[in-house]
Amino acid sequence: MATVIPAEEALTTRIMARERLGSLWRHPILRAVLKAALTILAATTITFVLIRLLPGNPIDLRIEELTRNGSITYEEAREQVATIYPIDLDKPIPEQYLTYLANVMRGDLGKSFLSSSVSVTSIILAVLPWTLFAVGTGLLLSFAVGIGLGLLAAYWRGSFFDQAVSTLGSIISSVPNYLVAILIVLIFGVQLQIIPITEMRGAYSAGIQPGFNLDFIGDVLFHASLPITVFFLTHIGHWILSMRNATLATLEEDYVVAARARGLRDSRITTAYVGRNAALPLVTQLAISIGFVVGGAVLVEQIFLYQGVGLRLLRAVAQRDYPVMQGILLLVTVSVVVANLAADLIYSKLDPRIGHAS
Amino acid sequence: MSALARGRRWVIPAPLASVAGLIGVIARRPVGLLGLIGVGSFVGLAFIGPLFVPLHNTVDIANVYRTPSFANPLGTDFQGRDVLNQIVYGGRDILSVAFLAAFFSTAVAVTFGSLAATVGGKVDTIVLAVADIVLTVPQLVVLIVVAAIFRPEGFFILALLLASLQWAGLLRQIRAQILSLKEREYIEAARSLDLGLFHIIFREMLPNMASYVAIHFIFAMTGAVYAQVGLIVLGLVPLSGANWGVMLYLAQSQGALYFSDSFWYILSPILAISLFQLSLVALATGLEDVFNPRLRAGS
Amino acid sequence: MSLLSVRDLSIAYRSGRGPVQAVRGVSFDVEPGETVAIIGESGSGKTTLAVGLIRLSGRNAEVTRGTIVFARSDGPRDVLEMDAEELRRFRWGDAAMVFQSALNSFNPVIDVWSQFLDTARAHGLNDPKAVLKRSSELLELVHLDPERVLRAYPHELSGGMKQRVLIALSLLLGPRLLILDEPTTALDILTQRAIIDLLRDLRQKLGFAMLFISHDLSLAAELADRVLTMYAGRVVEEARVEDLFYRPRHPYSVGLLKAVPRVSGELGRLASIAGTPPDLVQLPSGCAYHPRCPFAIDRCQQEDPALVAVDTPGHTAACIRWQAVAEAVGTRRPAEALQ
Numbered sequence: 001m002a003t004v005i006p007a008e009e010a011l012t013t014r015i016m017a018r019e020r021l022g023s024l025w026r027h028p029i030l031r032a033v034l035k036a037a038l039t040i041l042a043a044t045t046i047t048f049v050l051i052r053l054l055p056g057n058p059i060d061l062r063i064e065e066l067t068r069n070g071s072i073t074y075e076e077a078r079e080q081v082a083t084i085y086p087i088d089l090d091k092p093i094p095e096q097y098l099t100y101l102a103n104v105m106r107g108d109l110g111k112s113f114l115s116s117s118v119s120v121t122s123i124i125l126a127v128l129p130w131t132l133f134a135v136g137t138g139l140l141l142s143f144a145v146g147i148g149l150g151l152l153a154a155y156w157r158g159s160f161f162d163q164a165v166s167t168l169g170s171i172i173s174s175v176p177n178y179l180v181a182i183l184i185v186l187i188f189g190v191q192l193q194i195i196p197i198t199e200m201r202g203a204y205s206a207g208i209q210p211g212f213n214l215d216f217i218g219d220v221l222f223h224a225s226l227p228i229t230v231f232f233l234t235h236i237g238h239w240i241l242s243m244r245n246a247t248l249a250t251l252e253e254d255y256v257v258a259a260r261a262r263g264l265r266d267s268r269i270t271t272a273y274v275g276r277n278a279a280l281p282l283v284t285q286l287a288i289s290i291g292f293v294v295g296g297a298v299l300v301e302q303i304f305l306y307q308g309v310g311l312r313l314l315r316a317v318a319q320r321d322y323p324v325m326q327g328i329l330l331l332v333t334v335s336v337v338v339a340n341l342a343a344d345l346i347y348s349k350l351d352p353r354i355g356h357a358s
Numbered sequence: 359m360s361a362l363a364r365g366r367r368w369v370i371p372a373p374l375a376s377v378a379g380l381i382g383v384i385a386r387r388p389v390g391l392l393g394l395i396g397v398g399s400f401v402g403l404a405f406i407g408p409l410f411v412p413l414h415n416t417v418d419i420a421n422v423y424r425t426p427s428f429a430n431p432l433g434t435d436f437q438g439r440d441v442l443n444q445i446v447y448g449g450r451d452i453l454s455v456a457f458l459a460a461f462f463s464t465a466v467a468v469t470f471g472s473l474a475a476t477v478g479g480k481v482d483t484i485v486l487a488v489a490d491i492v493l494t495v496p497q498l499v500v501l502i503v504v505a506a507i508f509r510p511e512g513f514f515i516l517a518l519l520l521a522s523l524q525w526a527g528l529l530r531q532i533r534a535q536i537l538s539l540k541e542r543e544y545i546e547a548a549r550s551l552d553l554g555l556f557h558i559i560f561r562e563m564l565p566n567m568a569s570y571v572a573i574h575f576i577f578a579m580t581g582a583v584y585a586q587v588g589l590i591v592l593g594l595v596p597l598s599g600a601n602w603g604v605m606l607y608l609a610q611s612q613g614a615l616y617f618s619d620s621f622w623y624i625l626s627p628i629l630a631i632s633l634f635q636l637s638l639v640a641l642a643t644g645l646e647d648v649f650n651p652r653l654r655a656g657s
Numbered sequence: 658m659s660l661l662s663v664r665d666l667s668i669a670y671r672s673g674r675g676p677v678q679a680v681r682g683v684s685f686d687v688e689p690g691e692t693v694a695i696i697g698e699s700g701s702g703k704t705t706l707a708v709g710l711i712r713l714s715g716r717n718a719e720v721t722r723g724t725i726v727f728a729r730s731d732g733p734r735d736v737l738e739m740d741a742e743e744l745r746r747f748r749w750g751d752a753a754m755v756f757q758s759a760l761n762s763f764n765p766v767i768d769v770w771s772q773f774l775d776t777a778r779a780h781g782l783n784d785p786k787a788v789l790k791r792s793s794e795l796l797e798l799v800h801l802d803p804e805r806v807l808r809a810y811p812h813e814l815s816g817g818m819k820q821r822v823l824i825a826l827s828l829l830l831g832p833r834l835l836i837l838d839e840p841t842t843a844l845d846i847l848t849q850r851a852i853i854d855l856l857r858d859l860r861q862k863l864g865f866a867m868l869f870i871s872h873d874l875s876l877a878a879e880l881a882d883r884v885l886t887m888y889a890g891r892v893v894e895e896a897r898v899e900d901l902f903y904r905p906r907h908p909y910s911v912g913l914l915k916a917v918p919r920v921s922g923e924l925g926r927l928a929s930i931a932g933t934p935p936d937l938v939q940l941p942s943g944c945a946y947h948p949r950c951p952f953a954i955d956r957c958q959q960e961d962p963a964l965v966a967v968d969t970p971g972h973t974a975a976c977i978r979w980q981a982v983a984e985a986v987g988t989r990r991p992a993e994a995l996q
Contacts, residue, residue, distance in 0.1 A: 204954050
């Protein structure tokens with residue numbers, strides 16, 4: 001009776017396993033999820049390295065600080081720090097890493113240096129939604145309006161409208177967003193006094209009850225309007241130019257000419273045949289921009305004193321509250337990764353050519 | 359001269375063969391010309407200006423926040439010092455750091471991007487994965503946290519810090535460009551003649567990408583200016599002296615932002631930075647003309 | 658009366674170097690149910706002509722002269738005088754044009770059924786059930802499974818399938834004229850055969866007239882009733898298909914025929930036409946073909962000949978030396994002539 005040689009069997013299993021992994025990798029949605037997970041893992045690792053391993057890292061510094069006063073011993077200082085950071089300082093480094101990882105997965109990012117009863121996670125979650133709201137709204141608005149203007153600019157190529165819109169768009173986009181913010185405060189707030197900047201500070205006015213009522217929502221929008229305007233202005237140029245180029249390219253496509261040959265109405269062609277095809281690749285760009293804008297939002301928030309995660313980060317920097325700083329870094333990265341993932345998934349739904357294992 | 363070297367002549371677009379030719383092409387479009395003039399003016403202002411104009415450092419309380427006049431074309435600051443003078447001196451550090459940062463990130467992006475594209479396989483996957491991760495992380499937040507923890511001193515370190523996050527976007531694009539160039543016939547020819555990896559990258563592909571790389575270098579500079587000034591305004595970079603960013607930092611920290619008299623003091627560095635960014639973008643747009651028709655004609 | 662009557666049509670493009678005269682004074686008719694082939698090299702103006710018939714020539718093109726009269730159900734109408742709405746209905750409703758590669762004729766992000774429905778709706782047929790019924794019938798006529806095809810996205814279909822779908826779609830509104838630009842060029846040889854047979858079959862069943870543009874003479878031999886050869890924007894010969902193949906009277910037609918290899922086995926001598934196509938901005942004086950013509954004499958450099966009737970009925974050629982050509986060709990197969 002023929003017996004299967006063990007080596008051969010092992011080889012077959014290995015090949016089959018690799019095949020299965022390979023097909024996992026090839027499936028676009030799973031791959032996107034995998035990449036997102038890997039990125040978060042990498043960000044967590046980098047944060048760990050930053051706070052623990054590099055010379056001059058906060059943990060060592062804190063221990064030093066505490067012992068320098070002479071009031072507590074080294075061991076006690078270490079213990080104190082250990083309660084603040086979710087790390088067990090006695091174990092070897094690789095184990096510290098794994099514990100840190102496990103804690104982060106559970107949502108435990110440690111406690112604030114200043115008030116050791118308050119968890120970093122709760123601090124951040126209180127402010128993160130405001131930033132995401134302002135950034136998200138500003139970006140989406142600039143995308144929607146920019147796409148429309150870009151489409152028109154392409155259709156009316158060479159006209160005054162086209163030149164004006166394209167030039168203005170690129171000029172405003174070149175100015176750093178925080179400078180636009182300062183200019184708004186400077187010109188409209190201080191010089192011309194049109195905008196009541198002092199009243200608009202903060203995410204919402206003091207004394208108003210948060211809740212899903214019209215007053216609150218109106219108030220929130222009032223306070224968020226300036227940051228949203230800045231994000232809107234500094235990004236619209238990019239969408240206008242990208243959409244303009246994409247539309248010009250799409251107009252040359254055979255299927256657009258073929259659609260006209262079939263007697264389709266111009267309105268239908270513009271929306272479903274030109275517009276959709278031109279705008280589709282820009283959706284992924286939208287997702288990638290979220291990452292950049294969240295980063296740049298820090299300064300904008302400071303200028304408008306808008307209480308989002310950026311402003312909180314700056315306060316943490318001023319107070320040398322390292323746990324909060326790292327927590328923000330990690331959570332912001334996670335938000336960006338999740339946003340990218342969401343965009344990838346939405347894109348794969350919108351474009352029928354993606355996601356087909358052919 | 360070998361046949362290949364002779365054949366290579368037509369592969370490098372003629373205008374790139376000389377700087378004068380390059381300037382000629384850029385100047386053909388008004389945008390490019392404006393950009394060139396703008397960038398040139400700022401470089402001159404920042405590096406040559408200080409050679410002719412002494413730094414006015416004397417404090418003159420009587421002259422605080424004067425509006426523009428013949429003696430002070432941009433007014434005076436909170437200590438009575440001339441603003442224009444500070445603008446002239448204020449560009450040097452910013453431009454130097456921006457240039458250095460752009461240089462580092464472009465060098466890394468070109469080297470590893472072309473390596474990943476030409477070698478392919480595992481190397482490519484790893485490089486791409488790292489680039490993707492770096493690309494996803496929000497730059498300014500990382501810079502703020504790192505700057506807050508480690509307090510970078512000196513602008514070489516600052517440039518390195520800025521470059522460390524900027525290379526990823528450039529790398530992806532250079533890799534994509536090389537991947538498409540890889541299919542061209544003259545590369546196949548070079549490969550079949552077994553000319554070696556370095557020769558292929560540096561002597562066949564890169565000359566064709568020169569203006570492409572130049573454009574990205576310029577955009578890297580704009581990114582570096584953005585990040586740099588941002589960090590300075592937040593007070594995270596210990597720079598002092600006349601510096602556009604420091605002027606804004608001082609205005610911010612003293613609440614001068616809400617003070618109506620300080621208008622010119624604040625507006626001047628903003629204009630300087632914005633106009634410089636604009637000139638860079640215009641220059642890059644002018645360069646686009648150089649690489650678009652050439653590369654398309656070569657296909 | 659003729660279904661399509663083109664008279665003295667001239668179309669020029671604006672270019673940096675001056676106007677490119679792509680179509681110069683072309684006249685021909687297409688009778689109901691007839692198949693006419695327009696054969697020429699690239700740059701002969703044939704595609705400009707075809708696209709110009711439904712006024713899709715693009716931004717830089719301009720019709721400088723001529724009329725395109727189409728016999729609609731409510732009477733003859735000059736296409737060049739139609740307003741935007743009339744033109745929209747005319748396109749596809751009366752004359753359907755199928756472009757060179759169906760590969761990119763469909764919107765990639767919309768499924769096939771929606772594109773059928775879009776077309777129907779644009780022409781006032783708003784009942785999805787009726788449209789579905791008609792679409793399915795047509796898809797079955799082109800030997801495709803409606804269930805599978807209508808649900809699919811364009812990228813899920815093969816090149817040959819897409820060509821069939823496009824043909825089915827072109828018949829959706831029952832047009833009386835089908836214009837096809839290089840219908841088989843982008844396809845492999847087996848699919849070419851299938852499409853040719855399909856067109857012949859459909860024509861017989863549905864009775865539409867066909868006008869197709871190609872550089873492929875064998876296609877004309879298979880499908881056409883009459884053939885026009887075009888050179889440098891002009892029609893240089895017009896004949897019934899057998900007359901063109903066995904009794905060509907213009908040197909260009911002879912050249913085209915000689916350039917086609919024969920499958921019958923003899924190697925013979927393949928000859929391409931000497932010289933290069935003319936510059937349409939600066940045409941040669943007199944007859945545009947004279948620089949490449951083996952029959953040319955001095956007079957050919959001065960006179961630009963009009964189409965004249967030659968020795969077989971319904972046969973015209975734009976050559977002052979057609980009799981010499983006739984002699985050279987004789988009654989033998991043209992490929993052997995001029996050896």
